Amino acid sequence: MPAGLRLNAHRTRSDRCPGALRPWPADDGLLVRLRLIGGRVESEQLAAILEVAERFGDGRIHVTSRANLQLRALQGTGQLDDATLAAIEATGLLPTRTHELVRNIMISPQTGLSGGRADLRPTGHELDRLLCADPKIATLSGRFLFVLDDGRGDLMNHACDLGLVALDGATVQVRVGEGWGPVVDLDDAAQTLADLATAFVDRRGTGPTAPWHVRELAAPLVEPQLPDPRVPPSGPALAYSETHVEVPGAGMDRDFVEARTSTTDYLIVTPWRGVLIPKDPR
8 A cells, every 4th residue: 555545544534723714612612723924923913813812712812833823712603603703804814714724834934034045935925825816725734834944944844745945045945745846946936836736636636535745645746856955954943032032821912912012013923832023123
């Protein structure tokens, strides 16, 4: 039996990753996850979603290891009630209903701000646009993950389905599952990843046992390549500091949010359950 089939043969259902339209029924109420592209959230949006949490949930904003936001203890039976969903949509953090579960794009949190070989913020946002424009992509598992490392190596140890690593300011190497794909121009990177995601959808098939991840396919999605010599080693997690603040285990309350948004137009939620406060918030 092919290795890919062994990996997912035990499944009899699709994934259950939560979203605003597919909340998870936790012990304290409904839980929803709101995807952020590269962890970026505008200060006004963070304040607005805190108001949603205070009005309808447990009063706090929680963060995930994929640099996304979660709200807990929300009202509703199976689905959010109309008032809660409308309040979430009003924040702008639910830009699409059809593709909300598949907007899983992690990016080196400091990219374009400090260090790194290339600014991957435009690539991440173009990838998001391309994914949301393709109806096929909406059928991806909510666990399917894109990881974009800007060459500093901070996300190299994060498993992904598709991703890239910057080799210099103009070229990247594509990550495909646990292996490597082609070296491409940075300008073509978003389209390359979107095309590979569509190819995965075509290859995975349908039904409850369809693969969630690229590594579960019975045959490689692309011809495997060797890693380019310029691929960086895995770097350490971003240390906590005055500008990278750990989010308390109980989540962000009003005092936390107001203190961190008072001097910046946006924050970056990091995969290490922190928030990065840009020194030059442009």
